[in-house]
Amino acid sequence: xxxxxxxxxxxxxxKDRGRGNRKAxxxxxxxxxxxxxxxxxxxxxxxPAYATKFSQEEIxxxxxxxxxxxxxxxxxxxxxxxxxxxxHHEKTxxxxxxxxxxxxxxxxxxxxxDPKKSSLVRCARTDRGVHAxxxxxxxxxxxxxxxxxxxxxxxxxxxxxxWGIERTNGSFSAYQLCDSRIYEYLIPxxxxxxxxxxxxLGRELPKLAEEANDLTGYKERQxxxxxxxxxxxxxxxxxxxxxxxxxxxxxxxxxxxxVEPSYIETxxxxxxxxxxxxxxxxxxxxxxxIDSVHGLSTINQxxxxxxQQPLVxxxxxxxxxxxxxxxxxxxxxxxxxxxxxxxxxxxxxQLKSMIIARKKTYRIxxxxxxxxxxxLNQYAGTHNFHNYTISKLPxxxxxxxxxxxxxxxxxxxxxxxxxxxxxxxxxQSFMMHQIRKMVTMAALIVRCGCPEERxxxxxxxEKLTVPKAPSLGLLLERPVFDTYNNKMRVEDVEGKGEVAxxxxxxxxxxxxxxxxxxxxxxxxxxxxxxxxxxxxLDILQRSDLLYLSSLGVPAAKxxxxxxxxxxxxxxxxIPEVSDDEGEDANGQEx
Numbered sequence: 001x002x003x004x005x006x007x008x009x010x011x012x013x014x015k016d017r018g019r020g021n022r023k024a025x026x027x028x029x030x031x032x033x034x035x036x037x038x039x040x041x042x043x044x045x046x047x048p049a050y051a052t053k054f055s056q057e058e059i060x061x062x063x064x065x066x067x068x069x070x071x072x073x074x075x076x077x078x079x080x081x082x083x084x085x086x087x088h089h090e091k092t093x094x095x096x097x098x099x100x101x102x103x104x105x106x107x108x109x110x111x112x113x114d115p116k117k118s119s120l121v122r123c124a125r126t127d128r129g130v131h132a133x134x135x136x137x138x139x140x141x142x143x144x145x146x147x148x149x150x151x152x153x154x155x156x157x158x159x160x161x162x163w164g165i166e167r168t169n170g171s172f173s174a175y176q177l178c179d180s181r182i183y184e185y186l187i188p189x190x191x192x193x194x195x196x197x198x199x200x201l202g203r204e205l206p207k208l209a210e211e212a213n214d215l216t217g218y219k220e221r222q223x224x225x226x227x228x229x230x231x232x233x234x235x236x237x238x239x240x241x242x243x244x245x246x247x248x249x250x251x252x253x254x255x256x257x258x259v260e261p262s263y264i265e266t267x268x269x270x271x272x273x274x275x276x277x278x279x280x281x282x283x284x285x286x287x288x289x290i291d292s293v294h295g296l297s298t299i300n301q302x303x304x305x306x307x308q309q310p311l312v313x314x315x316x317x318x319x320x321x322x323x324x325x326x327x328x329x330x331x332x333x334x335x336x337x338x339x340x341x342x343x344x345x346x347x348x349x350q351l352k353s354m355i356i357a358r359k360k361t362y363r364i365x366x367x368x369x370x371x372x373x374x375x376l377n378q379y380a381g382t383h384n385f386h387n388y389t390i391s392k393l394p395x396x397x398x399x400x401x402x403x404x405x406x407x408x409x410x411x412x413x414x415x416x417x418x419x420x421x422x423x424x425x426x427x428q429s430f431m432m433h434q435i436r437k438m439v440t441m442a443a444l445i446v447r448c449g450c451p452e453e454r455x456x457x458x459x460x461x462e463k464l465t466v467p468k469a470p471s472l473g474l475l476l477e478r479p480v481f482d483t484y485n486n487k488m489r490v491e492d493v494e495g496k497g498e499v500a501x502x503x504x505x506x507x508x509x510x511x512x513x514x515x516x517x518x519x520x521x522x523x524x525x526x527x528x529x530x531x532x533x534x535x536x537l538d539i540l541q542r543s544d545l546l547y548l549s550s551l552g553v554p555a556a557k558x559x560x561x562x563x564x565x566x567x568x569x570x571x572x573x574i575p576e577v578s579d580d581e582g583e584d585a586n587g588q589e590x
Contacts (some may be wrong), residue, residue, distance in 0.1 A: 001218070005375075006497055006544055007310045010206050012469070013037050019407055022463070027090060029226065029467075031351060034531070036258055037279065038577035042436070042572065046111065048086070048088045048089075048095075048113070048458050049088065049089055049090065049091060049092075049095050050086055050092075050094070050095035050096075050098045050099055050111065051112065051113040051114070052103075052112040053112070053113055054109040055109075057510075058109055059108075059109045059110045060427070060546045062108060063108045063407075063503045064108070065108060065142045065144065065516065066142070067108075067118075067142055068140065068141060068142075068143055068167055069119075069138065069139075069167070069168050069169070069170050069172055070138065070139065070142055070165050070166060070167055071136050071137075071138050071164060071165070071166045071168050071172060071174060071499045072136065072137050072138070072139070072141075072164075072170060072499060073135075073162070073163040073164050073165070073166070073499070074097070074134075074137070074160065074161060074162045074163060074397040075134055075135070075160075075161050075508060075511050075512070075515075076093050076131065076132050076135070076159055076160040076161070076515075077130055077131050077159040077160075077516050077519055078093065078126060078128070078129045078130045078131045078132070078471075079131075079159070079519055079523070080159070081093050081096075081128065081129070081159075083125065083126060083127055083128045083130070083551065084122060084124070084125045084129050084130075084132075085122065085125045086098065086115060086120075088320070090495065093126075093160060093406045094115070094120070094122065094137070094303065096156060096157065096160055097119070097137070097156070097160065097162075098115050099104070099131050099155070100152050100153075100156045100160075101152060103151075103155040104144050104145075104148060104150070104151035104152045104155055104194075105142060105145065105148075106141045106143065106148055106151075106152060107141065107142070108142065114425070116309060117137070117408055118139045118140050118141065119138070119139055119140050120137060120138075120139040121137065121139065121173050121174050121175050122135070122136075122137045122174060122175065123136040123137065123138075123174040123175055123178050123181075123224075124178075124478045125134055125478060126183055126476055127433070127474075129471035129472065130163075130474045130476070130478070131172055131474070131475035131515075131519075131520075132475060132476035133184075133475055133476065133477055133478065133508050133512045133516065133574070134477060134478030134479065134501045134508065135476055135478075135479065136174040136178070136479055136481075136499060137174055138168065138174035138175075142210050142345065143165060143167075143437035144339060148165065148419075149162055149164060149165060149523070156517065159515055160468060161431075161507070161511055162269070162502065163504040163507060164503070164504060166496075166497050166498070167495050167496045167497065168496060168499070168500055169493075169496065169579055172484070172499075173179075174479075174499075176445070177428075177481060177483070177484045177513065178479045178480065178481060179428070179431075179480045179481060179482050179483050179484075180426060180427060180428050180479070180480045181236050181426075181427060181428075181429065181430065181476065181479045181480065182405060182424060182426045182476075182477040182478055182480065183424070183425050183427075183430070183435050183474065183477060184422060184423065184424050184474075184475050184477045185422075185423040185424075185425070185435065185439050185474050185475075186420055186421070186422055186472045186473040186475075186517070186520055187420050187421055187423065187443070187469070187473050187525070187530065188360070188419065188420055189362060189363065189364040189412055189421055189422065190360060190365060190418070190419070190523065190530075190531070191226050191357040191530050191534055192225075192360040192372060192446045192447060193228060193229075193359065193362060193444060193447065194222050194228075194229070194447055194448070194449060195447060195537075195538040196224050196257055196538060198231055198256075198257035199257045199535075199538035199539050200538065200539050200540065200541045200570075201448065201477060201538045201539075201540075202257075202538065204546060204549065205218070205448055205449065205450075205548075205549050205550075208220060208546065208549035208550055208551040208555050209449075209549065209550040209551075211550075212549070212550040212551040212552075214451075214550035215550075217451075217550070218449045218450075218550055219449075221371070221449040222369075224365035224367050224368045225365075225368065228362065232358050235527065236354050236355065236358050237264055237351070237354075237355070237514055239278065240350070240351055240354065241316040242352075242414045244347060245266060245343075248343060248344060248347060251344060252344065252347055252348060252351060252496075255348065256263065256342075256348070256351070256352075258540065269365055273527050274436065278349045279355070293479075302314075304504060305581060313414060314555055324435070326398060328476075353410075356528055356532070359419050359531060360419075361417070361468055362419065363419050364419065364421070365410060368446065369410075369412075369421075371446055371452075372408050372421070372442065372446055373407065373497065374452060375404070375442045375445050375446055375452050375455070376406040376407065376408060376423065376442055378421040378452055378455040378456075379406045379425070379442075379455070380403055380406065380454075381402070381407060382400055382401070382402050382403075383400065383401065383403070383459045384399050384400050384459045384460075385399055385400070385431065385438075385459070385462050385513045386399040386403065387433070387437075387459075387463065387466050388433070388434045388437040388438060388441075388458070389431035389432050389433055389434050389437070390432055390433065392431070394460075394461040394463075395461075398431075399431070401427060401428065401429065401430065401431065402427060402428040402433070403425065403426070403427045403446070404426040404428070405425070405426045406423070406425045406426075406438070406442075407423070407424050407425075408421055408422070409421060414523055415521045418521075418525070420521075423439065423442075423514065424477065424550065430463040433468045435467050436468040436469040436470075436471065436474060437466045437467070437468045437469070439473075439474075440466060440467050440469045441455065441458060441466050441471040442470070443534070444537070444545065444548050445548065447534070448545075448548040450548045450550060450552075450578065451540050451550070454547070454548060454552060457547060457552065457553055460529060462553060463553045464547055464553070464556075465544040467533075467534065467537060469513050470528075470530060470533055471527045471542075472520055472524065472529050473520060473530075475516055478501050481498070481499040481500070484498075484499060485499060487501060494564050528555070528567040543556045543558075544556065561589065
């Protein structure tokens with residue numbers, strides 16, 4: 001009897017003891033470990049892009065040097081890189097960093113072909129093209145050289161800078177011990193203009209507002225921009241079209257704002273054998289290829305998330321201002337085999353250039369700016385963000401994320417005649433594409449003049465389409481390690497300091513201006529990325545975004561039902577968002 005009781009207590013005590021000692025699982029490490037490590041044997045010619053291979057004689061000649069656990073604080077411009085994380089074949093931020101560590105002697109020759117030997121862990125795995133003013137990686141390094149930071153930077157491009165290296169305790173993990181992260185998103189204020197009245201969204205929104213008995217409220221929410229398109233029509237569009245042949249003028253207006261689905265599908269069938277499901281498209285205007293279809297220059301949007309064939313859209317076919325003059329547009333490039341531009345194509349290019357130039361003159365009204373902030377406030381707290389990423393089901397607990405704040409800078413800045421806003425979001429952690437989708441949703445709520453409470457529908461179990469904004473404007477401001485830093489202050493261990501960016505503030509601001517901000521402004525000025533993105537959403541002739549009307553989700557559901565009568569399934573209208581090829585929903589941020 002006594003033995004039985006004793007045995008029972010022992011089992012319970014051991015069970016509790018095991019729970020108490022169990023470390024919190026590192027999901028990122030577990031996911032990475034699930035992918036088999038590629039071993040590099042002697043004589044193998046296919047080294048990873050980041051690896052450096054040394055002979056046995058070179059390794060032995062170097063000898064062994066002591067390694068210390070450190071936090072490396074860095075910043076980078078993500079343009080031209082396939083994201084932050086190491087990739088066997090692609091150019092990444094970590095790949096260049098690791099090569100620089102080896103070249104500077106911070107990683108031994110014996111460990112130069114495998115970062116795992118140095119226990120490398122990053123704080124935030126940013127998406128392709130996403131920038132960072134501050135990020136942190138932890139690893140074991142050789143840091144006895146007092147000039148090690150300078151030597152590392154000498155082996156890096158100007159796009160990547162190491163701010164400093166701080167000794168940490170042996171258990172430090174840049175990923176596990178990060179309390180929160182702060183991101184910034186730069187966006188032109190013209191992105192908050194209402195859709196053009198002749199576009200699909202521009203026509204549907206007031207009709208649905210009237211049906212919902214909210215036309216007065218809709219007009220009030222759009223009052224600050226009510227005259228923008230009217231004035232543009234009177235001062236820019238109508239005089240230009242009146243100068244053209246009447247038949248050509250009518251065709252141009254039809255092509256710009258009233259491209260019917262049948263017309264789009266006809267063009268897509270001509271360009272590709274398969275017409276894509278428009279509901280599955282994540283518009284990514286920075287990834288485009290220009291083809292000639294029926295004499296019109298059209299843009300094939302690259303559909304990243306489901307590897308679909310491209311959709312042909314005439315609306316975004318016209319090059320940005322300064323890219324091509326009217327005279328140059330009529331001349332084919334030598335050796336291109338392309339026929340000279342038609343009068344229609346030439347006129348479209350000219351008109352689009354004028355419309356974009358007009359949009360860049362827009363200056364946001366204080367009332368509308370306040371509404372932007374009010375909409376961003378809806379994100380604060382803990383919410384289910386399954387609609388803001390990929391491959392997350394509504395009941396997946398990992399889709400719940402904590403947003404501490406989302407603010408807009410009170411003073412817009414004007415660069416290259418375009419007015420910009422700075423949006424900053426502070427959250428515990430973010431899923432893939434989450435921030436970019438949050439930006440799009442906030443912009444669409446303001447643009448579409450729908451009630452702010454519509455944000456709550458995106459947290460519910462209904463699967464809704466939320467396109468992701470261009471990566472161009474996104475940057476990681478800095479990760480926050482308050483808990484770890486407080487512990488370091490209490491322990492006050494000699495040689496070990498806080499993981500913080502304040503001491504590098506001057507260098508960081510100079511870097512941000514030169515390598516990140518100016519690059520964003522320059523690329524937007526050259527390619528009109530934000531115009532292309534939002535203009536594409538405005539002409540998307542499906543019900544996907546009609547939940548942003550005054551009628552809400554029922555408007556989308558009703559049109560889904562009507563489409564089903566025509567033989568189209570619900571999945572064809574509002575489908576599950578599929579993965580980007582090779583990407584993990586628990587992986588990169590932003």
